[in-house]
Amino acid sequence: MEDKSGMERWKSALGNEGFGVNEALEQVLELWKGIPAQIRTEKFRLVPEKQREENAKRGAAALGRMRKHVKDFPQAMAAQKKWKEQGERTVLEAMEHDVIFQMGKLPAEVRKQFLEATKEYFRQTRRYDRELGMEELVQGLKNYFVYFMLALAAGEGEWFQRAIWSYSLLYPYTDNFLDGDYSPAQKKRFNDMLVRKLLGEEVQVQDELEKKVCGLIDVIEEVYPRKDFEDLYDFLMIIYDAQLGSLSQHEAKKLGEEELLRVSVYKGGASIYVDQCLINGRMDRRDIYFLTGFGFFLQLADDLQDVQEDLENGHQTYMTKLAENEKLAEAAGRLLGFAARLFADDWRGSGDVREFMFDNCVQLVCTAVLQKPRYYTKAFLEEIEQLAVLPAEFLKQMENEGNEMAGEWARESMDPMKMLDVWADCDM
Secondary structure, X not given: OOOOOHHHHHHHHHOOOOOOHHHHHHHHHHHHHHOOOOOOHHHOOOOOHHHHHHHHHHHHHHHHHHHHHHHOOOOOHHHHHHHHHHHHHHHHHHHHOOOOOOHHHOOHHHHHHHHHHHHHHHHHHHHHOOXXXXXXXXXXXXXXXXXXXXXXXXXXXXXXXXXXXXHHHHHHHHHHHHHOOOOHHHHHHHHHHHHHHHOOOOOOOOOHHHHHHHHHHHHHHHHOOOOOOHHHHHHHHHHHHHHHHHHHHHOOOOXXXXXXXXXXXXXXXXXXXXXXXXXXXXOOHHHHHHHHHHHHHHHXXXXXXXXXXXXXXXXXXXXXXXXXXXXHHHHHHHHHHHHHHXXXXXXXXXXXXXXXXXXXXXXXXXXXXXXXXXXXXXXXXXXXXXXXXXXXHHHHHHHHHHHHHHHHHHHOOOOHHHHHHHHOOOXX
């Protein structure tokens, strides 16, 4: 691109003279609207009932071992090393037999490297900010998992490097601030500061939040200097612009389906452009369409998973709008068809990684549907269960187990952050 100001640069990246993001957004929306809502089972691998039951037995055993291991956490430091080593074996075993995230399909060495990268993510995060809770840590880790899949597809990139850790952690800070209970003046001040920082201008931080956010951007610049990787910073501005645009979902004004759909495709697509860039600092324009579609899928799948909570909290998403109109089954069916078409027609990586990522997408939708049966007919749930690797009863049990464990920790004054610190060596 010709030499332009930072503001002009990132906006030109949206157009055809840049990376063609706006065109990709429209093409993805056109694809979405053309996908039938009915599930075409020939596009998917049907899971025999017997296999689902066997998966459930192994899953229940793994959950039991995990829960027992957590409950056996020793307070004495001398016993914690043995507890940590046992935990390592328990997690690796669970990954080997995992069917939901399909980790069992990956080579043992890749699983081990992913686990070590995950622990390094927790180590870096706990050193950076001890005030972040488990919810924020998991929020950032979800983005890291997307990076992991893209790096796996590209066949390059480090499983862990500080730039992807920094970007993954940026999201909880910025998104939660924008969604938080702050005054319009506070939000304007923060937004103006962050835009200047993302554009490479000098800023003066005024509080701990601004210091943390700017520190994370500094880490990215240390790994990928701005003068050599300008496109990366254009995409950082694009994702922040998408985050700002999504604030309309939390306003009192009711948005229509089309408006909410456009918010989803922009925020979803933008959210993983940076993940792709952070593999080697570059973006290939040929990947923009697939990335836009994949990010859009992940955004809608996440909103499908959270539909009940969003409805209860008064948050508008494309999925809450469809739920209010009793059209959630149509969206779930279309989401599966959309993923099938995207991975069949626009995937540029190896077949093995394609299968791993596509199967992840299918199970993501199946889990979201089967854990919220109240929004679907019995016939639709039975259709979805044919694609699921675990029975509906087991998926509900998993959700209940999580709630029970949280209550157990509270009753017995167990500290999950302390356990995390021991398991991941966060105090090293």
